[in-house]
Amino acid sequence: MAKSQPVNAAATSPSEAQAELAKVESLGTDVPLIQHMTAVMPVPDFIFGGGMLLLIVLIHATGMRTLTDRFELRIQALRGVRSTWRPDLLLGLVVTLMLLLHLVEIWVWAAALVYSGLVVNWRAAGFFAANTYTTVGYGNFLLPEGWHMLAPIIAMSGLFTFGWTGSVLVEIVRRCQEIKAAAYKARLASNKPAPPAD
Numbered sequence: 001m002a003k004s005q006p007v008n009a010a011a012t013s014p015s016e017a018q019a020e021l022a023k024v025e026s027l028g029t030d031v032p033l034i035q036h037m038t039a040v041m042p043v044p045d046f047i048f049g050g051g052m053l054l055l056i057v058l059i060h061a062t063g064m065r066t067l068t069d070r071f072e073l074r075i076q077a078l079r080g081v082r083s084t085w086r087p088d089l090l091l092g093l094v095v096t097l098m099l100l101l102h103l104v105e106i107w108v109w110a111a112a113l114v115y116s117g118l119v120v121n122w123r124a125a126g127f128f129a130a131n132t133y134t135t136v137g138y139g140n141f142l143l144p145e146g147w148h149m150l151a152p153i154i155a156m157s158g159l160f161t162f163g164w165t166g167s168v169l170v171e172i173v174r175r176c177q178e179i180k181a182a183a184y185k186a187r188l189a190s191n192k193p194a195p196p197a198d
Contacts, residue, residue: 067094135158
């Protein structure tokens with residue numbers, strides 16, 4: 001039953017969780033390497049931040065998988081169609097959905113900050129999560145003492161997901177341009193006058 005106390009403390013308040021997890025950190029105080037590691041990345045930041053980073057990446061994976069599956073269906077339907085604006089419309093829709101996915105991920109980070117008690121105000125949590133997730137770093141808001149390493153973990157989650165989005169977006173743009181090029185070729189071929197008969 002004693003092993004579940006840190007979990008219960010984490011569920012009630014960050015300060016209680018910090019005190020309970022400090023006991024875990026103190027187990028390796030006689031080993032200098034462990035001392036230095038926990039000084040750089042405290043256990044609460046690592047557990048909370050690492051768990052949230054995994055959750056964000058899983059949300060992103062689900063969103064990107066759904067988005068690319070839908071895109072594939074739509075792009076196949078555009079093959080053979082002589083429209084040059086429909087691929088642009090599809091690209092615009094994909095970019096909008098990617099933006100919404102990233103906004104959901106920022107909201108999830110903000111919710112985690114509010115429900116954990118690290119930030120009491122939703123607006124401040126959203127502002128901090130958005131600036132850290134996008135690595136803009138604008139503003140002077142800091143998390144409570146003992147939780148400062150959470151900000152770089154939020155930034156890492158943003159770097160992972162933006163890198164993923166960027167690589168998928170490059171392929172989507174290429175595929176849309178391919179469909180447009182085929183539509184232009186088909187238009188030119190249909191407008192070309194027939195050769196004179198002998």
